[in-house]
Amino acid sequence: MTSLDELFVKTRAENRAALIAYIPAGYPTHEGCKRVIETFAKSGVDAIEIGFPYSDPVMDGPTIQAAAEQSLAAGTGAREVFESLKHATELGIPSVVMTYWNPIEKYGVDRFAHDIAANGGSGVITPDLTIDEADRWIESTHSNDINSIFVIAPSTVGERLEKVTSHCSGFVYAASIMGVTGARGGLSTGASDLVARTRAVTPTPIAVGLGVSTREQAKEIAGFADGVIVGSAFINALRDAPDLETGLEHVAQLVKELALGVREGR
Amino acid sequence: MSRELSPGHFGEFGGRYVPEALVGALDELEAAHNAAQLDPVFQAELAHLHKTYTGRPSIITEVPRFAEHAGGARIILKREDLNHTGSHKINNVLGQALLTKRLGKKRVIAETGAGQHGVASATAAALMGLDCVVYMGEEDTRRQSLNVARMKLLGAEVVPVTTGSKTLKDAINEAMRDWVTNVETTNYLFGTVAGPHPFPTMVRDFQKIIGIEARSQVLELTGRLPDAVLACVGGGSNAIGIFHEFIPDADVRLIGLEAGGDGVDTPRHASSITGGSPGVLHGARSYLLQDENGQTIESHSISAGLDYPGVGPEHAYLHDLGRAEYRPITDAQAMHAFALLCKTEGIIPAIETAHALAGALQVGNELGPDAIILINLSGRGDKDVQTAAAYFGIEI
Ligand SMILES: Cc1ncc(COP(=O)(O)O)c(C=O)c1O
Numbered sequence: 001m002t003s004l005d006e007l008f009v010k011t012r013a014e015n016r017a018a019l020i021a022y023i024p025a026g027y028p029t030h031e032g033c034k035r036v037i038e039t040f041a042k043s044g045v046d047a048i049e050i051g052f053p054y055s056d057p058v059m060d061g062p063t064i065q066a067a068a069e070q071s072l073a074a075g076t077g078a079r080e081v082f083e084s085l086k087h088a089t090e091l092g093i094p095s096v097v098m099t100y101w102n103p104i105e106k107y108g109v110d111r112f113a114h115d116i117a118a119n120g121g122s123g124v125i126t127p128d129l130t131i132d133e134a135d136r137w138i139e140s141t142h143s144n145d146i147n148s149i150f151v152i153a154p155s156t157v158g159e160r161l162e163k164v165t166s167h168c169s170g171f172v173y174a175a176s177i178m179g180v181t182g183a184r185g186g187l188s189t190g191a192s193d194l195v196a197r198t199r200a201v202t203p204t205p206i207a208v209g210l211g212v213s214t215r216e217q218a219k220e221i222a223g224f225a226d227g228v229i230v231g232s233a234f235i236n237a238l239r240d241a242p243d244l245e246t247g248l249e250h251v252a253q254l255v256k257e258l259a260l261g262v263r264e265g266r
Numbered sequence: 267m268s269r270e271l272s273p274g275h276f277g278e279f280g281g282r283y284v285p286e287a288l289v290g291a292l293d294e295l296e297a298a299h300n301a302a303q304l305d306p307v308f309q310a311e312l313a314h315l316h317k318t319y320t321g322r323p324s325i326i327t328e329v330p331r332f333a334e335h336a337g338g339a340r341i342i343l344k345r346e347d348l349n350h351t352g353s354h355k356i357n358n359v360l361g362q363a364l365l366t367k368r369l370g371k372k373r374v375i376a377e378t379g380a381g382q383h384g385v386a387s388a389t390a391a392a393l394m395g396l397d398c399v400v401y402m403g404e405e406d407t408r409r410q411s412l413n414v415a416r417m418k419l420l421g422a423e424v425v426p427v428t429t430g431s432k433t434l435k436d437a438i439n440e441a442m443r444d445w446v447t448n449v450e451t452t453n454y455l456f457g458t459v460a461g462p463h464p465f466p467t468m469v470r471d472f473q474k475i476i477g478i479e480a481r482s483q484v485l486e487l488t489g490r491l492p493d494a495v496l497a498c499v500g501g502g503s504n505a506i507g508i509f510h511e512f513i514p515d516a517d518v519r520l521i522g523l524e525a526g527g528d529g530v531d532t533p534r535h536a537s538s539i540t541g542g543s544p545g546v547l548h549g550a551r552s553y554l555l556q557d558e559n560g561q562t563i564e565s566h567s568i569s570a571g572l573d574y575p576g577v578g579p580e581h582a583y584l585h586d587l588g589r590a591e592y593r594p595i596t597d598a599q600a601m602h603a604f605a606l607l608c609k610t611e612g613i614i615p616a617i618e619t620a621h622a623l624a625g626a627l628q629v630g631n632e633l634g635p636d637a638i639i640l641i642n643l644s645g646r647g648d649k650d651v652q653t654a655a656a657y658f659g660i661e662i
Contacts, residue, residue: 055430055561056547058442059285065429077559101283102546106560128549130282130289153287155449164286178287179447 002147003094004122004170007046008205008226017222017262019044020207021255022098022231024051025084026076027067028238028247033080034087035248036238041091043252044259048088049125049229052081052099059100059127061182063232067239078107082119089120096149096170098125104137113140123147123170131164138167149173152198154190165202171227172198176210183232184211192224215261222265230258274463277586279579282462284549288442291449296464298365303471308364315360316475319393320350322357323479326487326640331610332623336630339637340488343613344480344508346644353616353645354476354504355386359455361472363390366453373397373448376455377441379406379434379500380571380618381413382645383457388422390455398422401441403433406570413649431564434500434574438548458501459578462549466578473507480640481511488638494519494629497642498621499539499592500571502578504644509590519591522581523625525567526594536565537594538577539585547575552582568597568653571618571645593628595621601657603627604647616645617653 011018021040027033040048053068053076060068081097088095097116104112104126116124123146129137131150141148147170155178156164165172176191177184191208198206207227212218213236218228234251241247273296274280282292302308316322324345333341346354359376366374374396378384384400391398400417404426407414417424430436438461445454456465459473477495484492495512497505499522512518527535535541538553547554547562555563555575565575584590604620606627607613615623622641630639647654655662 056435056439058439058548059446061443069429072561102556102562103560105545106556106558128283128285128546130284130286133281133283151286153285155287155290157290160289175285175287178449180443 002122002145002170004047004096004147007094008171011046011226015266017225017265018046018207018227019218019255019258019262020047020049020227020229021045021234022049022051022229023234024053024064024067024071025081026053026071026074027235028070028244029074030076030080032244033084035244036234036251037084037088038091039248039251040255041093043255045093045255048093048095049098050081050084050088050095052097052103054100054103057100059180061180061232063183063235064181067235078103082115085116085121086119094122096121096123096125096147098127101126101129109136110140113144113146116146117144121146123149125149125151125173127151131167134167151175152194154178154194161197162201165198165204168202168204171205171207172202173229174198174206174208174225176208176212179210181210181232183213183236191221195224215257218258218261219264222262228258228262274467276580276583279551279582280463280466281551282549283546283551284462285446287446288449291445292462292464294369295365295468298368299464299468299471302365302368312361312364320356320360321348322475324348326480326483328487329611332607333630335606336627337633338635339630339633339639341626341630341639341641342484342487342492343641343643344476346476346504346642347615347646351382351386351389352648353382353386354473354507355383355457356389357475357507358457358469358472358503359383359386359390362453362455363394363396366396367394369453371451371453373452374455375399375401375441375444375452377401377434377437377457379403379437379573380569380616381406381410381417381649382571384422384424385413385416385420387455388417388420391422392420399444400424401427401437401444403431403437404428405432406434409570409653410649412652435562458503459506459580460501460548460550460552460576466550466580469503470506470510470580473503474510476504476507476642477509477511480508484638484640490638491515491518492638492640493633494521494637495640496521496523496622496625496629498523498572498618498644499577499581500574500618501576502581504642506578506580508642513589520584520589521625521629522590522592523595523621524592525569525572525621526596527566529596530594534566535594536567536573536575538575539581539592540594542575544582550579552579553577568600569617569621571616572621593625595624599624604654605658614647615643616647617650619644
């Protein structure tokens with residue numbers, strides 16, 4: 001059982017959703033990212049996703065694209081990703097890495113899974129690894145006792161939904177919309193339908209991401225899902241602040257509001 | 267031999283590495299393509315378009331004055347430059363546009379580097395009454411401004427892409443993001459034999475007509491098969507198109523010419539096979555230019571259509587099998603061959619295609635005067651006049 005598995009046992013007992021926060025490694029800087037992680041931990045985040053910045057992020061909208069570009073330009077690589085992961089887990093927060101597939105393949109599939117575990121990580125989210133190509137990866141996550149978290153979309157139905165979710169552990173990442181990452185105003189009805197359909201085929205916790213940025217949205221999602229994932233909204237807060245300290249204050253404020261949201265939904 | 271071992275895989279290459287939201291659309295496209303391949307009505311419709319619109323079959327032309335510079339081998343060009351819109355790209359686009367109609371979708375998107383695939387897509391969209399958006403790297407909109415104007419005249423919207431290297435790779439990223447978001451109404455007309463399954467298979471099926479025609483044309487002209495078949499390789503669609511029919515002919519060498527830029531021993535090239543390594547880019551496993559973290563490295567080539575850090579998975583497979591060979595051609599070698607074909611034969615080739623011509627100058631000298639070399643003349647050079655004029659110091 002990973003610490004992520006334990007988290008959902010706890011939040012289910014507390015009858016609330018978990019708040020899961022995303023930040024790319026090396027953003028806004030390598031040291032700044034550690035400060036963001038500390039701010040997450042202090043302000044009420046339940047789990048952290050460390051993003052592996054990638055040159056061709058087709059699942060990401062402009063906010064995360066620009067953050068990844070900035071981080072890559074400063075030289076972020078696997079070493080910084082694992083350092084950030086370690087920083088988060090040493091603060092006692094269940095944490096995972098979110099990465100496109102090629103950095104894993106280049107690093108070495110087994111070695112990557114091994115180093116996730118070695119740095120206290122609970123697992124990995126792989127947004128462009130389809131279940132059809134995932135055999136080797138699933139084996140590696142099993143032999144290293146970490147969670148494999150795959151993404152499902154509103155278009156995932158029937159046998160495929162069963163197949164993908166049967167290989168998910170930790171949680172199932174439910175993409176709320178057909179689209180890319182980025183803060184959005186409303187919430188589509190697709191998310192609750194998708195979660196309801198997924199509940200019918202798996203007992204694994206389900207977290208909803210893509211486009212979530214406000215307490216209201218968090219509250220709404222907490223009404224039907226086990227976790228609420230927020231990413232771009234934190235990057236926007238950091239990017240738009242005049243300096244890091246102000247940015248961190250804004251991040252802390254946003255976390256506190258979202259943490260209320262995930263407790264209000266039921 | 268190049269048949270997929272499991273659907274969508276060429277040995278260890280190919281497959282589908284995409285956001286889950288695209289899997290349904292790729293399945294739908296695969297099913298539509300498989301059905302269309304077996305459907306005589308679809309095949310007749312496409313054949314009719316090729317005969318009355320594309321201008322197929324394209325002719326072959328023997329080029330003896332050019333061949334004098336290639337060790338005296340017989341050199342034969344397959345004239346895809348004479349197709350409507352000026353390159354092989356139309357072969358694929360008409361097929362995919364017909365499939366779009368079968369899927370009941372009204373909007374198409376496309377990526378383009380040199381602009382040839384964008385122009386072909388805009389053309390097919392105009393012909394079939396579809397809305398068309400073309401993503402093009404900002405850098406390429408400058409290098410290929412004539413093609414941007416052509417697309418606009420044809421009624422397409424051209425979106426300059428300003429992220430990353432601002433070239434073809436980033437245009438593909440942006441088109442994929444559009445597709446993920448609008449997949450219910452939109453079909454993605456992919457321009458080459460790369461990308462997630464079914465694109466490498468589907469685009470090859472629409473391009474293999476080049477080799478089918480050329481093989482019988484060369485047999486008729488010379489009484490035998492060529493010793494070598496050459497083509498330039500960007501993503502690899504014109505190369506697979508002419509190679510495919512020759513794959514069972516074990517004595518026919520298949521040679522792909524990659525863009526060597528300043529040289530594969532420099533950081534500035536686009537030779538994914540000769541200068542890259544296996545990995546995943548744009549939805550498929552193949553060879554690509556990447557750093558030690560698996561980040562894609564920006565490619566460089568004087569030719570916008572070859573300026574791509576990846577290559578189609580079937581080429582990766584043919585390379586590893588040893589059935590096809592791949593060589594780099596530098597910018598300078600390509601431009602030398604470009605000028606030579608202009609002056610010896612009165613044909614202005616695309617700069618992409620000039621890489622294949624430069625390859626023929628090498629291979630001809632290696633094989634000697636008894637050899638027959640078939641080259642896919644993938645496109646004409648009208649779009650490259652500005653670049654070539656600047657290169658050769660001709661004032662416009
Ligand atoms: C004339 C011509 N040849 C070749 C290419 C390269 O593409 P591919 O390798 O898919 O044939 C292009 C691409 O734009 C092109 O315009």
